[in-house]
Structures are given as C-alpha cells and as structure tokens.
Amino acid sequence: MATQAAFLVKFPQLALSAQPSRGQSWVAVAAGKVAAPRGVRCRAGGLIEPDGGRLMELVAPEQGGRRAALRREAAALPHRVRLGRVETEWVHVLSEGWASPLRGFMRESEFLQALHFNAVRGDDGKLVNMSVPIVLAVDDAQRRAIEASGATRVALVDDHDRPVAVLSDIEIYKHNKEERIARTWGTIARGLPYVEEAIANSGDWLIGGDLEVIEPIKYNDGLDQYRLSPAQLREEFTRRNADAVFAFQLRNPVHNGHALLMTDTRRRLLEMGYKNPVLLLHPLGGFTKADDVPLSVRMKQHEKVLEEGVLNPESTVVAIFPSPMHYAGPTEVQWHAKARINAGANFYIVGRDPAGMSHPIEKRDLYDADHGKKVLSMAPGLERLNILPFKVAAYDTKQNKMNFFDPSRKDDFLFISGTKMRSLAKNRESPPDGFMCPGGWKVLVEYYDSLTPPEGSSKLREAVAA
C-alpha cells in the first residue's frame, strides 16, 4: 500500500546529479539565489527569500497592547466563526507565514487560482506556488447574518468560544465542494480522509479575509518546543551558518534507509562546494488519517534516532510542520515544498508517491507513484527550489544494513513491505539488524502494543490546539 510507502524499506536512493534542476550551476544557486528576505518582520537573513519577498507573520505583536485590544474586539464582534481542529491548524499555518504571501484564508480569487493553476499571482504579477485551497467554510445562516449586517470583520473562536483571531476585509463566496474536491484530489470518491474530516460536513460558503491572530497557537501536548515557525527556523539556520538547507518531510518513523538518504545528501552537497548544508527533518504534525502513526509516537521515535547517533544533531534540525494532511498526491506535494521555501529550505527531497495513498474505493494507488516528482519539478512558482528526487533502496542482506538498491545484485536486497513491518512491530518481533536503531524500534513496538482495541477499530487521539 502506498500509504505505508515511506514507512518501508522500499525507499528511494538519492539521485542527485552534478547539475541542479533547470540548468542552474550549483555555484549560482549558492551565490546568486540566496538573497536576504525583505520582510520587515522576517528576522533571519542569508537564506532563500520567502515567497512574495517577506514572511507573513500574522500574530499580533507582544508589545504595545495589540493582543489585549484584539481580544477585546474579538469578544465584542457580533459574528463568530468556530474553528474545528483542521481550521485551527490552518490558522496556525497562516499565522506563521508557511503560506506566504497569503495574508489569511483565501478569497475567491486566490481560491480559483489555487484550484485551476496551483499558483497565485502576487502583487508584483509574479506567480508563487499555492496548490491546496486554504479556506474557511461558513453555513448559509452565518452567511446571511454576516451579509445582512454588512460586517467586514468576524471573530474566529475555538471550541470553548474563546477568541483566537479576527478575520477582516472579509469576502464570502460559494463553496462548490464537488469542484473543490475534484480539482484538488483528481477524484471525488468517498473516503478521502481530509474530505471526510474537513469538507463533507462543512458549510456551503467560504469566508476569506486578512487574518490577525491574538497569540501564537499552542497545543500543550509536550511537543510545542518542536513547533518552530519559519522565522524561528530561519534564525536557527542562520545561527548554524547554514549555506544550504535541505528539507525532508516524513509522516512515518525514520528508519536507517531514510537516515542513509539524508546523510548521503549532505555528503553530496558538501562535495558540490557547500560548506555547511543543514538538514531540516520536518515531520508533518497536523491532521493525519487514523491509521498513520500518531505524531507523539513519531516524535519520540525521531528523538531516539538522534540520541543514538543515526543522524548527526550538529547538522540536523528536527521540527514539526504544522499543516494538516490532504493526501492529495501531486497537488499536495507542491504545498509541502512551497511551505519549506518560506522556512528557508532551498533543497527539497521528494520520494516515491509523495502525499499519496490508496484509492479509497478501487484497488490501486490513487496517484501514479512518479507523478508527484514530475509535477513538482514542473510546478509554476517553485523554480527557485532545487528538487531532489530519490530512488528505491532496500535492506542489503550481504552487508546487513540499509543500502541504496543496486540492480546488478538485486537478489541481495530485501524489500520489507509496510504490512510486514507493522506486523513485526505488533508481534514484538525484530526487523533485520540495521533496519532501524533499537531505541526507535522499541518506541514503535510499544506504540502498537498500546493499541487496544485492535488497530482500525477506533480513531487515535491526537493533540488539539489548546
């Protein structure tokens, strides 16, 4: 199953050519493409510029009483839109500038451009990539009330009715769910996790506008220290004197094959003349489907991987990417890549079938395994990003370790399926030596052990913003 792909030993080998994408020389990338961000609120310099030239940080400043004033205003506003889990995650994403140059939930013009072109035109006329709609739904009664009042500002509140943000200069437009789903996923088959979670029962209207968030979104789940904003990541990369940042997204445990891929990428970047390439190991932390390994378990596993020296902490930054997951394959992988530009990454590693899953009804993968990589390499607005595709690798039974797959001695390699790996962990059996660091494997075994009732029968709990 593609949903388990990144989990597996069936992972790819880095195919890093001597030339970066689209014929730029590596030196040009290092010397010419790394301009300091112009944004007044963007604190870190020396890295790839954010989309649109500045990071859109939309949290009210701590100084000057703006937070208190905004909280008072939000409490008094006549119209309140309640945020669900996924909407709160989008407020988080928007507030930190992952979706720069978006200033809030999409208005119709941005929504249409995302749906039709996977890119929006900035104020300067240039295209920036924006492949998934970041939208907020309201129902018909809310729309009528807001429109009847002529309001231009609404409060966004959490599930306890506490103000989270204010949306201003609002625009309300139709939410054609069928068209949105078809153009985002390339199917409207029932059972798409994000659709079930965030679209199917949402309102028939969308409300866009400029977002101002009262205070930083926190989840109080013991993982907030990993939730670094793009500005914080840029600061960290600058502090480390990174001259290249390569991002790797996972929503699965890190096995030694992933680690090999990441260390090999750094080695190659060094060979090409970079002095200090830094890895952004960046697991997705928002909504995932019920059978994905929960974030807390994954983070515990990642900690072990660094503790046990499988990855070098000196050249690795582990942080959480707060976006919810669409499982929209070639469409979504663009979002994943684009968001990392805003965090300062100028290299993006793309695997087999990124953001893919099984078709919810038919017995096949939803997307061609190589479409994500192809679409990513051609996407408007991602020209500045170097895409690093990687090839299949496996467990090398001759060397007793994870190794890049060598077709000339293919019988030496063992491909362990996701199902196989899960059943090993569930049965407290061990994978072959060298597949994953022992501490990391233990985390997995304990997780599956804790699953009562058996997997799939109930939805796993995940942290929700407090």
Place this chain on the structure above:
Amino acid sequence: MATQAAFLVKFPQLALSAQPSRGQSWVAVAAGKVAAPRGVRCRAGGLIEPDGGRLMELVAPEQGGRRAALRREAAALPHRVRLGRVETEWVHVLSEGWASPLRGFMRESEFLQALHFNAVRGDDGKLVNMSVPIVLAVDDAQRRAIEASGATRVALVDDHDRPVAVLSDIEIYKHNKEERIARTWGTIARGLPYVEEAIANSGDWLIGGDLEVIEPIKYNDGLDQYRLSPAQLREEFTRRNADAVFAFQLRNPVHNGHALLMTDTRRRLLEMGYKNPVLLLHPLGGFTKADDVPLSVRMKQHEKVLEEGVLNPESTVVAIFPSPMHYAGPTEVQWHAKARINAGANFYIVGRDPAGMSHPIEKRDLYDADHGKKVLSMAPGLERLNILPFKVAAYDTKQNKMNFFDPSRKDDFLFISGTKMRSLAKNRESPPDGFMCPGGWKVLVEYYDSLTPPEGSSKLREAVAA
C-alpha cells in the same frame, strides 16, 4: 439553462474600461505588444505573436514529394491507431497550429502540466496557456504490441483505414480517466457530453508524439471554405491592415444583442486609437452536444446576419474554429482564448458562463457564471491577451431593439429565456421586432421545423472529416 445562455436575450454588455487588463496602456498594447511572429512557416506578420514564437503547422508541404512519401510510410507502418471523429478534429486543430507550441498529441509531461497548471512550460522556460488535454488514447493490446516491437512511429488512420498522419518519437503513458475528468471538469458526474463521446470508452493508455499530417483535413460538407487556419486568418487580417483583432466565439445563432456587442466593441477600440479593429466571428465547429444547434444551421444563420447588414462585412471575418467542445467552463474558456492568440487575435470577448452547461445530474449550472471570466483574467500564459468581459443586456421594449441593460429603467427590459426562444422558433412564432434579423430567424425556424422526431430523441448528424 446555462447551455442555452448565449442563445438568449440574456446576453452581456461589453464592460470595456478605459484601461486594458493588467495595467498596460492601450497605446502600449498597440505599439509594443504586436510583434511579428518568428516562425519560419508563419506567413502573416504585424499581429500578436503565436504562443512559443511560431505557429506549429504540421501538414506535410505540398512541394517536394513529402506527402507521397509520408503516405507510403504510413501505409507500411506496422502499427495503426484509428481516429474517431473527435480525434480527427484534434488532428485538424494540431495540424494548423491552434495549439502552438504543441507539436502533436501530448506526451505525459504536457498532459500533467495541462491537468495541474493549465499551462505548459516552453523550451524557453516560459509558460504558455494550455488548459485542456489534447491526447490520443490506445488500448492495452495496442500498447503492448507497440511497446513489444520497439516502434517509435505509428500511423494514424481514418475509419476507412486510410492514412491521415504519422506520430513519431512516441511516448505511451497511463490514461487515468477519473483523474483526467476530475481535473478538467471539476466533476466526474456521468453525462458530460465530451466524456461520453471521447473518453468513457477510450483506451487506458495515451500515446503522445510529434505529428506530421499527410494533407490538410477537409470535411467536404460545404463549409470547408470557412475553415481558415491560423496562418490563413493572419494573412487575412494583414491583408485588411488590421491593427487590432477581437475574437468572439459562439456556438449559437447570432442575435442582434450579440451584434450590438460586437459593433460596440469596434467603436470603443476606434475611440481608443486603433485605426482598423477587425472582428473575428468564430463559431466553434467541432463536436457539440446533441441539443446544440448544428454547425451547418449556425453558419447559414451567420451568413444571413452578414447579408442583411447586421454586422459589417468590411470589418468582420467569419470563420470556423475546428475544435471539439468540452463544456469544461473555466478550464475550457482558456483554451478558446489561447487558440485565438495563435490566429492573431489580441482581444478576446468573454461572456457569461463561457463553455458552461447544466450539471449533468444536479439541478444547477455546472460552473459559477462568473468563474470563466475570472479564471481567464488570471490565467498563466494569457498575459498578452486583452480580456473583454461583457455584461447582461436584453430586449429594450421602449426602443424596440436589443440594448445594453440599464438598471435605472429595468422594467423596460425583456429577458427572453432560451427555452422561450426555442419554443418560439419551434412554433413558428416571431420574437419581438429587432431581436434577430428576419433571414436569420427564418433559418432557425426552418431548422426546428425539420426536426422529426422531436428534439432530444435522437442525435443530430454533424459533418465528419472525409
């Protein structure tokens, strides 16, 4: 019903502002944007440059024996792909360069870009608009046979097995129909006319490659003289010393409201300093759904409109646009506009709900009526084209003629629905004086009169390429 919209009195008024789209001054458009095409085979100069810089004319030249050689080769090639009606229309479209810079049926890279971005990147790295897939399907047996033989060239043949073209440097890739339909139409509801006609029963693979057509596609239906190629249109515009070309697409009869719109556009362009704006009245001539008025009737009606002086033949070129119709709304209108750039048009008139129709299952329009206009104005690769949206107009009962709708005296206006108009024509009744020229109305009445059995019960015959 939206499908009848252009048929109606419910048509739009030109909203031509003093400024062209995207802040260019009109003078700049006239003086700076009108470069001669660079293509060696593009014969007409002085007009907007074709997409990619040259017109892709893919018919073998008459001189030099190339046609005979190609015909011999095609007859001898081991693999033959049979063209249906719609595929033949696409061969026609491609052969004349409407889809420049495409050199043939799309390979996977172009297909993916069209689906995801509605634009493809040319050899120079620039985006040109390309919103609908122009593809050729083959079945599994054909794919296996071609791949087993290692062939790089296949013959395209008509339904009598006569060679039409050769496709070379071929690439075969998967035809994920569900994804193609979802991303093109924003729905996968059953009953989409193009899907039923050209996709539902087509093969599970697509074959792309460079096209070389043996001789110009002809239909021998008495209308071929109207099927002017982009190069022929450019010659005609140049012969007339056009300094602006504004295109208007219809797939319905021309009523006096349309005529008012077109003459008013010319007047405004003259006011803005153009010396000789020429109208390209350009009905769609390929596949249409069964309840659209057939091409032959429409062309007869258009002839009457010009004969009776409703449009000025001096400043009007009537020709047939050979593309089949997708009814894919905002996606398809981009194709309609882009193709006209290749024919030399630098202004494109866009109406209400262009290329729209009713949802095949639900009781609503498939697309928002204003999405086509919005998407067109934002589409990558159409920056050079001036989009002219127009507003609703109606029958002015005070002046007894079609007039731009004036909301300050809205009770004076009569909106005649499509259903009403059809029933008038069917019942041999007359519309209000001044709605349509008498000769044109007579053509319509005769057409509906000839329909036995009653409309909708059988598919209307249309010309198929001989």
